[in-house]
Ligand SMILES: Cc1cc2nc3c(=O)[nH]c(=O)nc-3n(C[C@H](O)[C@H](O)[C@H](O)COP(=O)(O)OP(=O)(O)OC[C@H]3O[C@@H](n4cnc5c(N)ncnc54)[C@H](O)[C@@H]3O)c2cc1C
Ligand SMILES: NC(=O)C1=CN([C@@H]2O[C@H](COP(=O)(O)OP(=O)(O)OC[C@H]3O[C@@H](n4cnc5c(N)ncnc54)[C@H](OP(=O)(O)O)[C@@H]3O)[C@@H](O)[C@H]2O)C=CC1
């Protein structure tokens with residue numbers, strides 16, 4: 534058995550260390566964390582880390598990947614740019630460099646996150662995939678189990694911050710016959726560029742921002758994409774009259790009810806983009822912001838795919854009936870010969886697979902209480918980055934969580950390290 538305490542070990546009395554060593558229940562390596570454990574080293578986890586660092590609270594960040602922001606580094610295509618203006622995407626306490634363009638590229642965003650981690654001296658423990666986290670009532674602490682290349686580890690801590698994101702796992706729906714389809718099948722998270730698809734006929738399944746941008750990228754590489762729109766989608770121009778649509782919507786929301794803002798957005802979209810029904814694109818009956826808030830369905834902010842749809846370079850097709858070798862049959866009976874399939878069918882949270890907890894997360898792994906209430910649970914568990922509001926929502930949560938933990942931490946450390954006494958009492 535190996536037991537260690539993490540962060541600022543100097544002021545940890547050996548008593549605590551021994552107390553743990555004496556417990557026989559650890560067959561795995563066990564690490565007592567002085568401060569919170571944060572699961573996920575994406576923008577949300579880093580932002581919480583920054584807030585804690587500024588208050589002098591030690592913490593441990595765990596990530597299953599081998600780098601920070603693995604969604605951005607390992608699961609996105611080359612041509613990706615932020616699609617909200619930069620002021621809505623920067624993390625707390627450290628703005629983007631002034632020379633960043635209005636819509637930073639993926640690489641600029643990753644560079645920024647790397648410098649963010651350096652500035653706040655954040656060194657996550659990589660290649661540690663959290664398998665379970667459970668609150669131990671008997672000692673009043675969280676037990677967080679990970680699997681690493683060198684075996685299992687258990688972290689023991691008073692606070693647990695869940696920052697694994699809304700996009701933790703790819704969604705791969707079941708399609709009849711897809712196993713027999715003989716070409717390449719990949720999820721959008723594995724798509725980097727259309728280079729390998731030149732001259733090929735590709736079925737892109739899904740018409741969210743991923744489906745649209747993958748289809749556009751395929752056009753740039755002289756491939757022939759057909760994009761499945763099985764239901765409906767809101768497409769908005771990224772900018773209206775040179776001003777970001779998102780920014781405009783945010784400004785209008787300060788004065789007008791959401792319903793009204795949705796109506797204004799739809800009138801403006803109709804004026805700038807025209808009626809899209811003739812291209813096979815129906816709008817949902819509910820407005821774009823309403824759907825974002827209630828269903829988490831992000832409207833498409835168009836950066837050029839619509840032009841390709843209008844010119845016929847991206848073909849719009851209805852839902853899928855079944856696949857067969859080299860072909861797809863659609864619900865309208867049409868058959869298409871295709872070389873490859875790209876599933877731009879979205880992502881989901883993985884929280885239910887590892888967090889044993891009641892009250893904060895739903896069965897879908899999203900907060901039960903609506904924004905802005907979903908960040909704090911019972912017994913020291915927190916959620917960051919599950920607001921359905923992208924990076925600005927993550928920053929909002931992170932500030933609150935870091936302040937909440939920092940407040941308790943600082944009160945307790947002032948009283949001659951009350952936290953340690955608390956732990957000691959629980960361990961006896
Ligand atoms: C293609 C794409 C483009 C986007 N563009 C924008 C944009 O322009 N603006 C915007 O505001 N939002 C955008 N988003 C939304 C996106 O959710 C945020 O940008 C941001 O990445 C969320 O940060 P996060 O830290 O909450 O989650 P993530 O970035 O997903 O980070 C979560 C981390 O948790 C780790 N993890 C997951 N499960 C475990 C586990 N069990 N154990 C250990 N580690 C684990 C993962 O490896 C990952 O590093 C985009 C999303 C996608 C997919
Ligand atoms: N530049 C940027 O900033 C980008 C941002 N993003 C963000 O990443 C997040 C994820 O986006 P995205 O990957 O597009 O996922 P989304 O969840 O937004 O979209 C998934 C799409 O797949 C469709 N779909 C799901 N299952 C099926 C099925 N069985 N048959 C046919 N179609 C199906 C959905 O259709 P239906 O609606 O009918 O369910 C929907 O059109 C979003 O928040 C998005 O804004 C993504 C790309 C670029």
Ligand SMILES: O=C(O)C(=O)Cc1c[nH]c2ccccc12
Pocket residue numbers: 616617779825831832834921922923924
């Ligand atoms: O890009 C994303 O995934 C986002 O979640 C960013 C975002 C937050 N709120 C929105 C409303 C309309 C379009 C994008 C977003």
